[in-house]
Amino acid sequence: MVAVASTPSVRATPAKRRRWRARDFQGWLWASPWILGFVLWTLGPMLWSLYLAFTRYSIIRAPIWVGLDNFQRAFEGGDSLFWPSLGRTFTWALVMVPLSLLGSLLTALMLNQGLRGTAILRTLFFIPSLTPAVALAVLWRWIYQPDFGALNYLLREIGVTAPPAWLADASYAMPSLMVMTLWGAVGGGTMLIFLAGLQGISQELYEAAEIDGAGRLARFRNVTLPLLTPTIFFNLIIGVIAALRTFTTAFVATGGGPNYATWFYILHLYQTAFQNFELGYASALAWIFFVIVICLTLANLRLSRRWVYYEGEEAI
Amino acid sequence: MTVVVSSTEKNPVVPTARSLGQGLPFFQRRTVREGIWIGALTALVTFGSFLLLFPVYFMIVTSLKTQGASFLLPMKWLPGIQYVPQWENYGEALRFMKWQTAYTNTMVVAVLSMAGDVVSAVLVAYGFARFRAPGKNLLFGLVLSTLMVPQIVRLVPEYLGFSRLGMSNTFWPLILPAWFGSAYNIFLLRQFFTTIPIEMDQSAQIDGAGPMRVLWDVLLPQIRPALAVVLIGSFTYNWNDFFRPLIYINSPSLRTAALSLSAFQAVYGGTPFHLLMAASLVNIIPLVVLFFTLQRYFIQGIVVTGVKG
Numbered sequence: 001m002v003a004v005a006s007t008p009s010v011r012a013t014p015a016k017r018r019r020w021r022a023r024d025f026q027g028w029l030w031a032s033p034w035i036l037g038f039v040l041w042t043l044g045p046m047l048w049s050l051y052l053a054f055t056r057y058s059i060i061r062a063p064i065w066v067g068l069d070n071f072q073r074a075f076e077g078g079d080s081l082f083w084p085s086l087g088r089t090f091t092w093a094l095v096m097v098p099l100s101l102l103g104s105l106l107t108a109l110m111l112n113q114g115l116r117g118t119a120i121l122r123t124l125f126f127i128p129s130l131t132p133a134v135a136l137a138v139l140w141r142w143i144y145q146p147d148f149g150a151l152n153y154l155l156r157e158i159g160v161t162a163p164p165a166w167l168a169d170a171s172y173a174m175p176s177l178m179v180m181t182l183w184g185a186v187g188g189g190t191m192l193i194f195l196a197g198l199q200g201i202s203q204e205l206y207e208a209a210e211i212d213g214a215g216r217l218a219r220f221r222n223v224t225l226p227l228l229t230p231t232i233f234f235n236l237i238i239g240v241i242a243a244l245r246t247f248t249t250a251f252v253a254t255g256g257g258p259n260y261a262t263w264f265y266i267l268h269l270y271q272t273a274f275q276n277f278e279l280g281y282a283s284a285l286a287w288i289f290f291v292i293v294i295c296l297t298l299a300n301l302r303l304s305r306r307w308v309y310y311e312g313e314e315a316i
Numbered sequence: 317m318t319v320v321v322s323s324t325e326k327n328p329v330v331p332t333a334r335s336l337g338q339g340l341p342f343f344q345r346r347t348v349r350e351g352i353w354i355g356a357l358t359a360l361v362t363f364g365s366f367l368l369l370f371p372v373y374f375m376i377v378t379s380l381k382t383q384g385a386s387f388l389l390p391m392k393w394l395p396g397i398q399y400v401p402q403w404e405n406y407g408e409a410l411r412f413m414k415w416q417t418a419y420t421n422t423m424v425v426a427v428l429s430m431a432g433d434v435v436s437a438v439l440v441a442y443g444f445a446r447f448r449a450p451g452k453n454l455l456f457g458l459v460l461s462t463l464m465v466p467q468i469v470r471l472v473p474e475y476l477g478f479s480r481l482g483m484s485n486t487f488w489p490l491i492l493p494a495w496f497g498s499a500y501n502i503f504l505l506r507q508f509f510t511t512i513p514i515e516m517d518q519s520a521q522i523d524g525a526g527p528m529r530v531l532w533d534v535l536l537p538q539i540r541p542a543l544a545v546v547l548i549g550s551f552t553y554n555w556n557d558f559f560r561p562l563i564y565i566n567s568p569s570l571r572t573a574a575l576s577l578s579a580f581q582a583v584y585g586g587t588p589f590h591l592l593m594a595a596s597l598v599n600i601i602p603l604v605v606l607f608f609t610l611q612r613y614f615i616q617g618i619v620v621t622g623v624k625g
Contacts, residue, residue, distance in 0.1 A: 026527075027452050030443020033436045034459060037496020042462050045473035110361050112614075115354065123608045124365040127372055130603045132556060132577060132596045138589065139371045150391075187368055189549060193504065195614050196541035200511050216353075230507045238500065241463050266466055279472075286466055293464040298457075310510045 052283035059277055070284035081260065081268055082285075088174075089265040093243035095178060100185040101235055107186050108194035109220075122195070129188035137252040140180050141167070167254050170261040177262055181249055190235050197231030198224070229308045237300055244293055265289060372597075379405055379594035386589040402590070409595040413576035414568075422573040425490045425561075426554040432495035433550040434543065440497045441505035442531050446517065456506075462499045467559075475563055489564045490557075490572075494550070501546050508542040509535060544613040552603055573599055 028035070053070060055063035074082045111122050128136075143150045146165035155163040166176045201224060209219045247266040250256060256263040256271075269289070273282035377393055378386050380401040385392075392398040443449070444456055478489040512535060520534050536543070558574040565571060577599065580592040 024448050024450065027443050027447035027449025028455075030447055031440050031449070031455060033495070034440045034497040034499075034502060035455075037436075037493065038458070038462065040496065041474060041477075041493055042465070042470065044477065045470040046465060048473050107364070110357060110364075113354075113357055115358055115361065119608065119611055121361055121365060122611050122614070123604060124369055126607055127600070127604060128368050130552060130556075130600045130607070131371065131375070132574075132599060136371065138592075139374055183368070186364075189545075192545050192548065193542075196508070196545050197511075199541040199614055200508065200538070227511070230511055234504060234507045237460070237503075238463070245464075245466060269466060289466065290461075290464055294461055297460060297464065301457075 049283040049286060052280050053287045054284075055280040056278075057280040057283075059279060063280060066280070070281045071288070073281065074284060074288060079281075081263060084260070085263050085265045085268040088263065089244055089246065092174070092178075092246055092264065093240060096181065096185075096243045096246075097236070097239045099178075099182060100190060101232070101239055103182060103186040104188070104191035104235075105194050105232075107191045108198060109224075111191075112195060112198045125187035126192065127187075128184055136184070140253060144168075144176055144180075168258055170259045173254055173258060173261040177249060177253060180253065181246075190239065193235055194228070194231060197228050201227045226309050230310060233304050233308045237297060240296060240300065241293060244289075244296075375593045375597055379590055379597055381590050383588055383590060386593075405590050405594045406598065409580075409591040410598065412591060413573070413579065413595055414571075415573075415576075415598075417569060418571055418573045418576040421487075421570060422555060425487055425572060426551050428487075428491045429494040429554040430547060430550040432491065433498060433501055434546055436495055436497035437501035437505050437546060438531070438536070438543075441502045441509055442527075442535070444502065444506045445509035446514075447527075459499045459502055463503075471563070478564065484564055485566045485570065486564075487570070490554070490560055494554075501550070504546065505539065505542055508539040512538055540613045544610040548607055548610055551606060555599075555603060 052063060054065060054067060056066050056069075057063035073079050107125060111118060111125060115121065144166040146152060146163075146168055149166070151166065152163040164172045166172050205223050205227075206219055209223050214222065245266055246264050247270065250262045250264050250267055251270070254262045256267045265285075266289075269282055269285045272278050272285060377395060380395045380403070381392075381399065382402055385399070395401040444452065444459075449455065474489075475484070478484055481488075483489055483492075516534055517530050520530050525533065556574055557572075558578060561572045561575050562578075565575065577592070577595055580588060580595065
């Protein structure tokens with residue numbers, strides 16, 4: 001910072017007081033489109049739903065204030081689906097986040113080796129994530145269909161006499177959904193972001209490492225991995241949030257069944273709001289979720305100081 | 317994957333006759349190991365793309381069948397050999413979804429939203445990565461927190477807001493929000509800005525470059541891959557978005573392609589899968605073209621390591 005001789009500052013209290021100069025507020029100026037958008041589209045809805053969380057409201061009649069009733073109902077067993085759906089959602093995130101991060105990182109690394117036809121290969125890998133959800137849902141239901149589906153057809157061919165019913169079987173539904181989601185995740189947006197991150201690593205560093213006698217594994221561990229940490233961090237945060245928000249896959253493929261085996265938290269929220277029209281209770285559910293995800297993300301941000309390496313600026 | 321290499325790599329210095337492999341056992345020669353590595357990778361990648369593309373093949377196969385034959389067992393996988401390909405399905409599907417109107421609308425919405433997404437996210441992310449602001453971390457936390465609000469929560473109030481402004485049944489609710497920056501893109505670009513050493517900004521500033529100049533000449537050229545991610549992501553999202561058009565658009569003349577695609581369900585007394593698949597395939601062609609064009613930015617070595625004088 002250049003020391004500028006006493007420019008009149010916002011607060012003119014002399015000496016000790018920290019002086020704010022116009023340039024200290026530049027960040028706000030750059031961020032102003034987002035701040036404006038936040039106030040316009042997000043803040044109002046959020047405050048409105050916070051208010052609704054303390055009411056009973058079913059659209060037809062005006063909201064009635066009920067205090068903490070909605071939260072008590074969730075936490076103290078008035079809603080038998082609350083805890084199971086929360087637990088299920090966490091199990092999902094615990095399995096899916098590491099697997100999809102690892103899978104898409106490996107794919108990105110493979111597609112970054114400069115193989116012949118890389119442009120075509122990358123496009124081919126990306127196509128599944130461009131395919132409309134309706135077409136994919138039809139396809140996967142057909143693969144998993146117990147009697148004449150492709151998977152069980154194959155299993156019977158190789159001698160499995162009683163293959164499971166997959167999506168229609170409560171104990172197999174969850175793993176089946178996981179496989180189906182991983183299939184779409186491995187070559188999709190996460191992979192693309194890793195690929196973009198890999199481009200930022202200067203070739204000179206690899207050459208230097210090679211001259212120092214570093215093998216492929218050592219180069220990966222000591223050059224690629226540290227310099228990729230900001231990208232990994234991004235994908236981790238987004239991945240956790242996305243996994244906890246899982247909705248569409250289950251909604252389309254199983255509708256939460258069989259016997260609530262894939263009844264995720266947001267599905268429960270959706271059901272409460274738009275099938276039972278308990279908008280007050282649904283808002284409470286939304287805020288409980290919001291607080292949980294914020295705590296997780298803050299913990300992640302805090303932990304990130306230990307492992308994310310920024311060249312431009314220290315971590316937040 | 318890595319096992320192949322790590323075990324034998326002892327001390328490869330600058331290529332000499334020895335490190336290139338002459339005089340070493342066959343499998344320890346550098347050129348040979350390189351060949352095995354590339355061969356294994358190619359096999360793996362090819363296998364992977366077959367697995368991933370199977371659904372697309374299924375879509376193609378189904379799109380060429382006749383009404384009702386889509387799921388007949390045993391499955392027929394070879395159009396032209398096992399059955400006569402019905403190419404006219406494509407014409408019928410496109411006519412049914414009134415493709416000129418649908419794709420003109422989709423193009424307008426997707427292009428304008430994409431432009432908004434990129435411009436706003438670049439400016440805001442630049443602010444978060446490089447400028448001071450009191451309470452900046454708190455503000456950034458707020459940005460991240462909007463990622464966590466379930467869409468369902470915002471839906472009703474947002475709809476009421478746009479209707480009150482008289483914007484329902486127009487493209488405004490689909491385009492306008494993009495111009496205020498989405499948290500996802502802001503976070504992404506901020507991460508990429510922070511990987512660029514701050515010394516590069518500083519040396520440009522010493523040469524008299526203002527903030528806009530630094531952004532345009534120094535930073536943006538280096539985050540081209542990330543910009544490509546934002547472009548592809550935003551365009552794809554808006555191209556395929558079904559939910560918001562469903563809520564805001566009523567007039568048939570304003571329908572986007574995603575809406576028209578959903579119109580295939582429950583006609584002809586049941587979903588005509590062959591037409592749905594044909595229309596879905598046509599729908600992804602522009603996305604594939606866009607991706608293929610932009611993927612050339614994902615090439616290592618475009619990073620500029622100095623500042624232009």
